[in-house]
Amino acid sequence: MTCCHKTVILFISEAKNGFCIRDYREDDFAGIYKVYKSAFSEEPWNEYKKCSLCKVNYGIKESNDPAENCKKCSKPLKLEDYWTEKDVSDDISYAKSKEWNSVLVADSGGEILGFTWAYNISIEKDMNFLKGAQNMDCSKKTIYVDEVATAANSRGKGVATELEKKLFSKAENAGFEYVILRTDERNIAAINLYRKLGFERLLYGVSETNESKYAYDPEFNSRVYLVKKLLPGENIGGNNECKS
Ligand SMILES: CC(C)(COP(=O)(O)OP(=O)(O)OC[C@H]1O[C@@H](n2cnc3c(N)ncnc32)[C@H](O)[C@@H]1OP(=O)(O)O)[C@@H](O)C(=O)NCCC(=O)NCCS
Ligand SMILES: [Zn+2]
Numbered sequence: 001m002t003c004c005h006k007t008v009i010l011f012i013s014e015a016k017n018g019f020c021i022r023d024y025r026e027d028d029f030a031g032i033y034k035v036y037k038s039a040f041s042e043e044p045w046n047e048y049k050k051c052s053l054c055k056v057n058y059g060i061k062e063s064n065d066p067a068e069n070c071k072k073c074s075k076p077l078k079l080e081d082y083w084t085e086k087d088v089s090d091d092i093s094y095a096k097s098k099e100w101n102s103v104l105v106a107d108s109g110g111e112i113l114g115f116t117w118a119y120n121i122s123i124e125k126d127m128n129f130l131k132g133a134q135n136m137d138c139s140k141k142t143i144y145v146d147e148v149a150t151a152a153n154s155r156g157k158g159v160a161t162e163l164e165k166k167l168f169s170k171a172e173n174a175g176f177e178y179v180i181l182r183t184d185e186r187n188i189a190a191i192n193l194y195r196k197l198g199f200e201r202l203l204y205g206v207s208e209t210n211e212s213k214y215a216y217d218p219e220f221n222s223r224v225y226l227v228k229k230l231l232p233g234e235n236i237g238g239n240n241e242c243k244s
Contacts, residue, residue: 017157017158017162017240018108018157019106019107019108019113019154019157019159019162019240020106020107020108020240020241020242020243021104021105021106021107021162021163021166021240021241021242022104022105022107022241022242023102023103023104023105024092024103024104024105024115024117028105028112028115029085029088029089029092031105031111031112032088032092032105032112032115033085033088033089034112034151035112035113035114035115035149035150035151036083036088036115036147036149037081037083037088038151038152039149039150039151039152040082040083040149041059041060041082042060042152043059043186044184044186044187044222045057045184045187046058046059046060046062047082047083048060048063048082049063049079049080049081049082050079050080050081050082051070051072051073051075051077051078051079052078052079052080053070053073053075053078054070054072054073054075056070056071056072056073057082058071058079058082063079066079091117091146091147092117095117095118095119095146098119098120099119099120100119100120100143100171100174100176101117101118101119101120102117102118102119102167102170102171103115103116103117104116104117104163104166104167105163106150106154106159106162106163107242108154112151113150113151113154113159114148114149114150114151114154114159114160114163115147115148115149115163116145116147116148116149116160116163116164116167117145117146117147118143118144118145118146118167118171118179119143119144119146120141120142120143120144120176121142121143121144121180122142123136123138123142123180124138124139126144127144127180129215130180130202130215130225132204133202133203133204133215133227134203134204134205135200135202135203135227136178136180136202136227136229137177137178140176140177140178141175141176141177141178142176142177142178142179142180143167143171143176143178143179143180144179144180144181145164145167145179145180145181146181148160148163148164148190155189160193161193161196161197162240164193164197165197165240166240166241167179168197168228168230168234171230172230172231172232172233172234176230177229177230178227178228178229178230179199179227179228179230180202180225180226180227180228181194181199181225181226182223182224182225182226183223183224183226184220184222184223184224185222185223185224186222191224194226194228197228198228198229198234199226199227199228200226200227200228201214201215201224201225201226201227202214202215202225202226202227
């Protein structure tokens with residue numbers, strides 16, 4: 001009885017959401033690349049085109065009506081794609097080269113609706129500038145979520161939520177205790193997604209005027225670093241996992 005009951009719930013869940021989560025396969029690459037390229041072309045990333053000389057990014061609007069000279073290097077402007085297939089493929093290979101990694105896709109009848117990937121990091125070795133945060137123990141096993149994106153026409157259906165939950169569940173089963181990531185505070189959708197998943201900003205105490213001090217990157221003023229502690233069992237669900 002219990003077994004049949006579970007099967008019914010699984011079926012309803014997949015039918016309702018219209019997608020399931022599974023590990024990346026090489027033949028997913030074209031689908032991932034398509035979502036990646038278009039998702040990061042949008043604001044606030046604006047990584048649609050770049051100057052072929054100095055590589056500064058140009059968003060969609062700027063690229064459609066480009067100035068004669070580059071906004072950064074002032075040389076005659078020649079635009080090229082910001083993210084090439086090789087860049088994205090190298091990113092995935094980098095993730096896969098790590099001791100622990102997970103590259104996941106949201107699949108809807110063979111169509112890739114979204115993806116995420118993450119891998120183990122050592123704060124001390126890989127992100128030493130983040131040491132000293134008060135709301136995490138930097139000596140504990142930690143993963144870094146490098147990428148997450150959902151195709152524009154599939155947003156708001158829980159694709160990113162299900163991808164991240166699966167990721168956290170896998171990481172938690174592998175003995176990881178923290179997840180960190182970085183995003184841009186102007187990216188309201190991402191900030192809300194991460195808040196809902198239980199993330200908070202990496203905290204470095206309070207200033208003299210009693211304001212919280214957070215990780216700060218002088219090169220990217222709006223960049224924020226977020227952390228979440230993995231709680232045993234919290235994200236186990238897996239009702240959106242692909243059947244095979
Ligand atoms: C951020 C992003 C991955 C969210 O994907 P998604 O599949 O639409 O997210 P979900 O459907 O799981 O939404 C989860 C929560 O995120 C928040 N959220 C998602 N889209 C939002 C929007 N447009 N505005 C405000 N909040 C939003 C909501 O809190 C939502 O919960 P709710 O539906 O109960 O209100 C997607 O907008 C995206 O791909 N953006 C471009 C790429 C990017 O910026 N990636 C993050 C890099 S750090
Ligand atoms: Zn330039």
